[in-house]
Amino acid sequence: MQEILHQISAIDGVIGSSLFNDQGKVLAHACPPLLDVAQLGTAATTILDCIHGLQISQSVHGLDLRYTEGRIIVRTLPGAFLCVPCAKNVNMSMVNITLNLAMKKLEQALAKQPAASPALGSPVSSDEGMQLRVAHLPKSDASSSFDQLGMIAVSQSTAKQISDFFGKPVKKVKVTTPGGGGGSFPLMVINDVELQYEGALVVGPGIEKKLKVNEGEMVMITQA
Numbered sequence: 579m580q581e582i583l584h585q586i587s588a589i590d591g592v593i594g595s596s597l598f599n600d601q602g603k604v605l606a607h608a609c610p611p612l613l614d615v616a617q618l619g620t621a622a623t624t625i626l627d628c629i630h631g632l633q634i635s636q637s638v639h640g641l642d643l644r645y646t647e648g649r650i651i652v653r654t655l656p657g658a659f660l661c662v663p664c665a666k667n668v669n670m671s672m673v674n675i676t677l678n679l680a681m682k683k684l685e686q687a688l689a690k691q692p693a694a695s696p697a698l699g700s701p702v703s704s705d706e707g708m709q710l711r712v713a714h715l716p717k718s719d720a721s722s723s724f725d726q727l728g729m730i731a732v733s734q735s736t737a738k739q740i741s742d743f744f745g746k747p748v749k750k751v752k753v754t755t756p757g758g759g760g761g762s763f764p765l766m767v768i769n770d771v772e773l774q775y776e777g778a779l780v781v782g783p784g785i786e787k788k789l790k791v792n793e794g795e796m797v798m799i800t801q802a
Contacts, residue, residue: 591668
């Protein structure tokens with residue numbers, strides 16, 4: 579993969595290239611020293627915010643983020659995405675030709691990677707829907723506003739798993755508790771920087787009380 583990224587980065591006007599998984603982790607990069615892994619991670623978070631915030635994770639082929647002094651080209655792959663920062667006057671015809679060839683090679687390289695073990699707290703899928711653990715949103719002004727809007731939330735990576743399971747972006751879900759209770763709620767995607775809410779359904783105090791569930795309990799979600 580490294581060789582493929584170096585070929586992309588060698589294009590005149592391309593600053594570098596980096597490959598991330600769908601949780602924003604750097605898989606490989608060919609960037610100048612001024613772009614370290616931490617900065618690349620910040621860029622990945624911004625891109626994931628765009629994809630999930632616009633609810634386009636199922637349909638987006640790529641993004642072209644334009645700024646005053648340059649642009650960032652994003653191309654999606656199964657379970658990953660490629661990020662290519664460029665100067666504003668880069669030859670896009672050359673970039674597109676190179677990326678079209680590189681994407682096929684990267685997809686093949688990713689397919690050969692060993693499958694990752696399921697993460698602790700990952701959603702559990704069944705024919706009925708997806709099971710998620712309940713997580714608290716600590717009491718604060720933010721959680722009060724969250725409750726007033728009647729919303730529940732998931733992390734970016736969990737939102738991706740939900741979209742993949744249902745085959746389309748999901749903006750509202752029906753929650754069913756083990757006791758048979760539940761309700762339908764708008765679904766919000768949050769930026770889980772510290773990875774506290776992987777595989778979790780995040781609820782505020784009011785909705786937690788309404789659902790009559792405790793933190794850590796499993797609930798079922800289906801499309802509303």
